[in-house]
Amino acid sequence: MTQKLLIIGASRGIGLETVRAALAANYSVRAFARNISKITLAHENLEKVSGDALNADHIKRALEGIDVVIQTLGVSVNLQMVTGPINLFSNATRVLVSNMERAKMKRLIAVTGFGSGHDGRRLIPPLQRIGFEIFLGRVYSDKNIQENLIKASSLDWTIVRPGILTSGKTTGDYYILVKPENWRNGLISRADVADFIVKQIDNPTHIKQTPVLVGSFRFPHI
Ligand SMILES: NC(=O)c1ccc[n+]([C@@H]2O[C@H](COP(=O)([O-])OP(=O)(O)OC[C@H]3O[C@@H](n4cnc5c(N)ncnc54)[C@H](OP(=O)(O)O)[C@@H]3O)[C@@H](O)[C@H]2O)c1
Numbered sequence: 481m482t483q484k485l486l487i488i489g490a491s492r493g494i495g496l497e498t499v500r501a502a503l504a505a506n507y508s509v510r511a512f513a514r515n516i517s518k519i520t521l522a523h524e525n526l527e528k529v530s531g532d533a534l535n536a537d538h539i540k541r542a543l544e545g546i547d548v549v550i551q552t553l554g555v556s557v558n559l560q561m562v563t564g565p566i567n568l569f570s571n572a573t574r575v576l577v578s579n580m581e582r583a584k585m586k587r588l589i590a591v592t593g594f595g596s597g598h599d600g601r602r603l604i605p606p607l608q609r610i611g612f613e614i615f616l617g618r619v620y621s622d623k624n625i626q627e628n629l630i631k632a633s634s635l636d637w638t639i640v641r642p643g644i645l646t647s648g649k650t651t652g653d654y655y656i657l658v659k660p661e662n663w664r665n666g667l668i669s670r671a672d673v674a675d676f677i678v679k680q681i682d683n684p685t686h687i688k689q690t691p692v693l694v695g696s697f698r699f700p701h702i
Pocket residue numbers: 488489490491492493494495512513514515516531532533534552553554555556568591592593594641642643644645646670
């Protein structure tokens with residue numbers, strides 16, 4: 481039987497690309513976001529659900545009948561990213577993980593980013609780290625809490641840490657860097673991140689791993 485996916489953060493970006501890729505791969509998709517009117521796709525296997533990832537009742541309902549959950553939440557680029565506080569990632573993940581565990585669900589694929597996690601942040605090269613701390617420090621501190629909540633759960637999780645996102649096409653030509661000594665920042669299209677996520681559904685080769693994803697252009701390690 482076709483697996484049914486819940487994509488949280490499906491109205492744009494990686495989430496919307498994952499909706500597209502999952503439908504093309506014949507999965508059934510429940511696309512969840514606050515502004516679902518932005519999802520102009522129509523497909524017999526696509527269900528659009530409007531909801532807030534911070535609302536436990538919305539999430540509990542969205543999880544009904546779902547086999548695999550994909551979390552691709554993001555915050556808008558604005559002054560709050562720098563001045564904070566940012567707690568969307570941790571608060572939404574608390575709601576999601578507890579409801580998945582209660583429902584005895586297992587599979588979660590969550591997107592964070594290059595530099596996320598205490599291991600990831602430590603390995604950002606010094607020059608890149610200055611801008612990272614100023615502009616993304618608060619966002620990634622909350623993503624660290626998000627990752628810790630996922631890692632401490634009973635779920636079969638994969639945490640995907642893409643490099644800098646572009647709006648390019650699917651190429652299938654990207655690096656999946658699992659070992660910390662290989663981690664490098666670079667560019668990758670949202671469509672390629674979606675390609676990786678969808679391939680992890682039937683072929684879950686990265687359970688309990690935090691792969692960095694980058695395309696063929698990678699930054700020098702300075
Ligand atoms: N930009 C980069 O270079 C970069 C690099 C690495 C990692 N990342 C990370 O990759 C992730 C995806 O980024 P993106 O640019 O592809 O997507 P994005 O444009 O940030 O989209 C975020 C999605 O989250 C949804 N969302 C936000 N708050 C929500 C809430 N309370 N309830 C339900 N849905 C909510 C939004 O939908 P609604 O507003 O309709 O609810 C939207 O669909 C982010 O976590 C980002 O930090 C970005």
